[in-house]
Amino acid sequence: MSDEAGGIAEEFLSEAAEIVEQLGGHLLRLEEQAKKGSLDPDIMNAAFRAAHSLKGIAGMFGADRVGALAHRLEDLLDGLRMGRVKPGPSVLDVLFEGVEALDALVAEVGKHTDAGDVETIAPRVASLMDKVTAILEERPPEKHDPLDDFDISSEVLEVLTEYEEQRLRENARTGANLYRVRVEFELSTFDEGLMALSGGLKKVGEVISTLPSGLPANETAIVFDILVGSPKDRSTVEAACEGFDVEIMPIERTKQPEVGASSSPAPMPEPMTGDDVSPSASGKKRPPTQVGAYSARVDEKSPAVEEADAALEAATGSEEYASLAAVARTVRVDISRLDELMNIVGELVLSKANLQRISDSLKSELGFRGVSVDLYKEARSLERRIDLLQKGVIEVRMVPLGQIFDKLSRMLRKMAREAGKDISFEVSGGETELDKLITEELSDPLMHIIRNSIDHGIEAAEVRSARGKPARGTIRLDAYQKGNHVTIEVSDDGAGLDEHAILRHGLERGLVGADQVKELSRRDILGLIFAPGFSTRQEVSGLSGRGVGMDVVKTNIGQLSGVIDVDSEFGVGSTFAMTLPITLAIIQGLIIRAAGQVFTVPLNSVIEILRIRQTEVRTVERQEVIDLRGSTVPLVRLGRLFGLQGSASEDEHIFVVIVGLAQNRLGVAVDQLLGQQDVVIKSLGRRLGNVRGIAGATDLGDNRTTLVVDVAALIEEVLERDLQVAAN
Amino acid sequence: MSKPKYRILIVEDSRAMRVLVASAVEEIDGVEVVETDDGFGALKELPRQRFDLVITDINMPNINGLDLIRFVRRSPTHRDIPLIIISTESTEEDRRRGLKLGASDYLTKPFEPDELIARVRRHLGLE
Incomplete structure (x- = not known):
């Protein structure tokens, strides 16, 4: 395949994946709206357009299976937006299922999945398509066309797409008034003006279509006719256009809307609370005179309802406006370009450090005067700017966790259905931001934990009722930022972990020694589920209902320099908390010397630094420990850990850097503290990449390369050794 | 390369489809080729320079393809530009309306790039 062809296929994959994700997002929103009883036609249309576009590009790129399914979903969504299909839970279920299947099929095209998955998916897709066909066959009969009641010129009708015509009809049927709003804008800025005007009009009604109506002779301005359906009278529509020079032309109603029109299918199954689009109510109460009809509906509203309406419309209207603007102002970039940029910034940071050193030595030679002052000031100002640049690049890499939360909630919905459990999914902190790469890598571990919660955590409805819990289970996903770290918690109100069973199992597997049992805290015991070899699938589901591949989850999180913790109360529920750094790209490092070598310890995991006497170090079970305000903290000597020859300091005093992640604490013995510096961590390459306890290397700028200590791995190493010592 | 002889405006909201159409006609x-992702963009591009052909999708945000066709056909300066609709078979009705409004030709997705090239050449008067 030529480069160009490869590039185009890549283009398809990325756009297809993006569309599927958008479609999923639209469906979630529709589901929420359906619960409230009113579907937003714009979202329905957006969902339709997503399926439509996907079908289009799939056809062009030969992704036939994607195309076929997208086509079926498009038909269904078309039925929905055209009012031929009534929205209900079953329709939404089918659509959600469709999004899942599309996801898998697109991944198949990108060969991101193995053939086994595809084979299991084919029958699912087939049955899904049948379900869509079945829904579509329940078509309600056609009836009187409400558009006949209006005096609409064919000139207007012929430029409407079929969908726009349907929206026009829907407005006519619900007794809304129709207006043509004519407006002229400068050609160079018409889009902004038009968006603002449409935003205003959406607060009082629906913008059905925007027709550009030709350029005046000089071609510097452009005239638009905006077709609006609104229950409000002309003066209200006029007020919504305030600030624009518009001409409003009502489209005359030549006949009364039919009484009893409510029996026809509507995209809105039940009128929204507080909204008065109910066709039966408005149709029956409408005064017989044609003129009065325009204002009648508005007058029927109580002031409170009116206010609630306005607030709701204002909220949705402005949000929509903002999101349109946001789309237009976004640039998509390949993450590898940002990596390059980050590397350059990293090198700049090094140059800055060198410059500062030169400035400092010049200052000590010359004193603080003349050129040494100038250099010092310039170096300072450069430093500030590089800081800003560095922050900027890091920020650009940040994406909100909401991106994966949406996907997770779709998966959860599906898995819960498959498991036959009723589970509500609550999410908070979706706006919390993390480095794009970390966010992507988080998706699998989170999925794993959620799956465990569904399969083993949340009990069957009868069991829950018997335990006095609500029949419907709850799984929560919460994210929040704490300094340079983000914590993500997955909690459920399910069965919880059985400590006794876990401990028994740990003993059987030889993960803990019998003599050690007394010393194990509750946390130590729960932590056993993360131990490699803790369990195989069937054994655990019977026991605690957890631990299926939890060691893998822990490893994944560890690779992101994060830690995972679990807390649980038997019978009440469990919480898994993952703590991760915001970015892996540039960190602040504490430069230390130990065993004659220079190391860098990531500052974000340094809790405090102590100076203690050598004599304060005790040995418990062959592990050196120190006392830290009453609790015992293990002490490691890097030289010993990495098998270095350099001798440890003979001084009476040593420094101990206390590092910690989540609740774990560890002391690192240090001979000398050399300073603090921003460092860019570089991978050690394949050959050295697997040295446990080392996260990578970094250049300190004066041609010294040091190793960066991997705090998470160090803590694990010591904790595991702890357990092994006890077990032997 | 010498100065381009023909300038084509592609109006299509799908990025992948746009790349595909552009790489074919190029x-x-x-x-x-000048590309834009919706009707707004098309209305801005049209008065900027002379175009020899417009290729447009119908289902697009903001201003749909039908609006664009009507606009071009009613504009004294642009009304003679040939217009090709690219649509899917499910929007047959919309395509019919497009042709009624004065579109010169249409292609149904999926199509062979060679088919597109042949149509474009015909409308540019190259055959």
């Missing part, structure tokens, strides 16, 4: 000698 195979024709002397063709320069």
